Amino acid sequence: MPADPSLRARAQAGLQLDAGLVCRVLEAFIRDEIGKFGIQRAVVAVSGGIDSAVSCALAARALGPAQVRAVLLPYRTSNPASRADAETLVERLGVSSVVIDISAAVDGLLRELDDDPSPLRRGNVMARARMMALYDQSEAFGGLVVGTSNKTELLLGYGTQFGDMASAVNPIGDLYKTQVQALAEALDVPCAIREKAPSADLWAGQSDEEELGFGYAPADQALYLLIDEMYRPADLTAAGFDAALVCDLQRRVVRSQFKRRLPVIAKLSNRTIDRDFRYPRDWGR
Template sequence: MSSYRDVMDGIPSIDGGYADGLIEFIRDTVRGSGCNGVVIGLSGGIDSAVVTKLAVDALGAENVINVFMPSSTTPKDDHRCTSEFSSSLGTDYRVIGISPMVDAFSSALGLDDGDRLEKGNISARCRMIILFDIAKRTNHLVLGTSNRSEMMMGYFTKFGDGACDVVPIVNLYKTQVRELARIIGIPEDFITKAPSAGLWDGQTDEDEMGILYKDLDNVLSRLDSMGDAKISEITGVSLEKVSEIREKVRKTAHKREPAISP
């Protein structure tokens, strides 16, 4: 997995050799665990599509379970595109709606319709309950779909979409995931779709974070080696935004670490 090539924007480029390394990693990990296959939440986004294709190439479609878990705010087209994608690969495709679970938790906790973030977190955790339950009953591992950009920004729900047994693409920035997607043949619809966690109507990652992934990745990739002013000068991102990103990475460190113990 050492097939990195330096590119002008500072984010390493990848080639087919990197994809081969990830496929081998998934195959070796599943075999070593003694499990039969993997379970992946298929959302309609690029990350879950990439992880699914890598898993199919590693294990065979018969050993991959895809679960589409719509809520009341999930775009209707996501059902179509996930179903077609799973069918094209031959994976076991299952649909389990989470609205009754989310509504039950929201009612018990006294949440109202304005509590969008809280309901989004509940939705993410309900989905992970489903995936781990299926994994337990089928002797499968849960493959996570988080990428490096999301992890560094803490842009995931703790014990929700951040929970998994194996996380294959966690070392790749979002822009690298797009590059990998084209290498392994992911349909263009997945690649060009605006990234969204689907937490509420019209929600997109880039709108919520206030920056495009290509600019975010250029900042994130330089945080360890440069000061904020230099990063701003090189990337064209405002100094205020660069400092905000650095602080976000610092404040969300707890989400990337094991539980704190004495």
């Protein structure tokens, strides 16, 4: 089969956003899905990265800046520039903020371990310590947790379960990374945040794209075609996509499926939660 160059163009076009329309839907989503619980406030973990900047900006527009608390959660090895970027964002949006240093909590836990945890384990501990502090702020501020995981990382499983993946409502979970980047521009997120290389910032010099082994732009195009358009991997390679990349993406999506679902429950009764006991989340809301 000859290569089909139009497939890449199709992906590029499909990933283009009508930013005004998307903002309108997402602001209404935040207002509505939080408001249903009798709550008008939100808390967002703001890292200085682009995903949390977009979630926080959307929450501020949806609820008003006074109703949003940005929670900054630095660890002692975090890049100081991240904190500065987060503070610039907070100032620009006019939201309230609080800084909770997780170093003592994380180091306290790590000290109790009798082996030398890998960077991955350390990263997971940090992500879960942040989740703990964030959910505490949810209760303290009286706001629901607005999520910051985008579609690319949710599909790839590039996040910590019960850590940064935890939230009550997630406005950006159906937007690929490159779409979040486009939305950031429309939301007037500070340049410094938009232009730096994406990083989980769990240790110095960490880079998403280095760690993943591929760039977000080609990955998003391939994922868009595989997931949204339901092309098969062979269609992509025939169209000139890198076979190793397509194979790696496909493998990551399959392997991380468990992270996107509730823990599996052993079925015993006739009506098992989420299997045959199926009620909408907005039950009675």
